[in-house]
Amino acid sequence: MTPLRRSPARAHDAAAMSPVPAEGPAAKASVVPPATPAKPPKAPPRPAPVPVLDTSWERRIRSGRLVPDHSIDLHGHNLAAAHVRLDRALGDAVSQGWRVLLVVTGKPRPAPEPGETRRRGAIRAEIGDWLARSPHAHRIASVRAAHPRHGGDGALYVILRRPG
Template sequence: MAGRRLSPEERDLWGRVTDSVRPLPGKRLRTIAAEPQAKTETAGPVAARTGKTQAVPEPAPRPVRRPVDYLDKSWERRISGGTLNADFTIDLHGHTLDAAHRRLSSALAGAIAHRARCLLVVTGKPRSGPVVPGERARGAIRAEIGHWLATNPHADAIASVRTAHPRHGGAGAIYIILRRNN
């Protein structure tokens, strides 16, 4: 509840909780002063009539980081020269869309947990030419993978998504470069 004052018992209890925990690196614990924590301001005529104040909202969360098209020279040279070694490889070629989506999410989470920097994803070549009715659609995974990565819970850990070198699958595969501090 924004703007609610804590009772002395609640303040004491919160103080004991904060004394028993250690903040994450780079973070600090919120403390509760004797007065309300949030700055207050009146909310216009309604506040004047009721005598209530409204808490000032906290700043908006940090924006989500998006993949970039260009990495530094070292990465670009390794990608274009085919010398980039993937930490993990996953082959989605031949799977259904649902199975491929689940496998990609799982592989991405695993790569992040192991602090990997590069994930090679084999998708199959993109669709070429018109779709013939009654024929199995080609390139469906490749067509969806951009959307899957953008909506993945770990999307902000992705530094770049690049087409793989022909040695690693060319147009039928992509490199997912993960951020160092993911």
């Protein structure tokens, strides 16, 4: 048996059904792009914390003349309790119009010694993530290490933006 020849009309229909589009400017105009689903509108971006404060803030931090409006001590709490206390303190700071919150976390510890099972410095390790995910993150202008008179490496200044 010999294979049947395709008629010219059938060859044209097969080419029209092929997934590869024909070449040429007319072919490009006739190609319809696939419909894309509508994306939900994005929320307006939150301003990122400012890495550098103006010189008067920098001077006050370095010299130890910065006076916190309020302070909280997270040292000695478990992670869950410390996170809740931090969120409450940030909410209070925003509602009261405070600008500087001193957060005592405890000094960061060196790597655990062999045989030590208790995690050390866990609050200090997590506080950056907590502040970034906080409902008040958009109000945080900067986070700085505290002056030695306020706890040094064991504390942080959370500097909030002005209301408005």
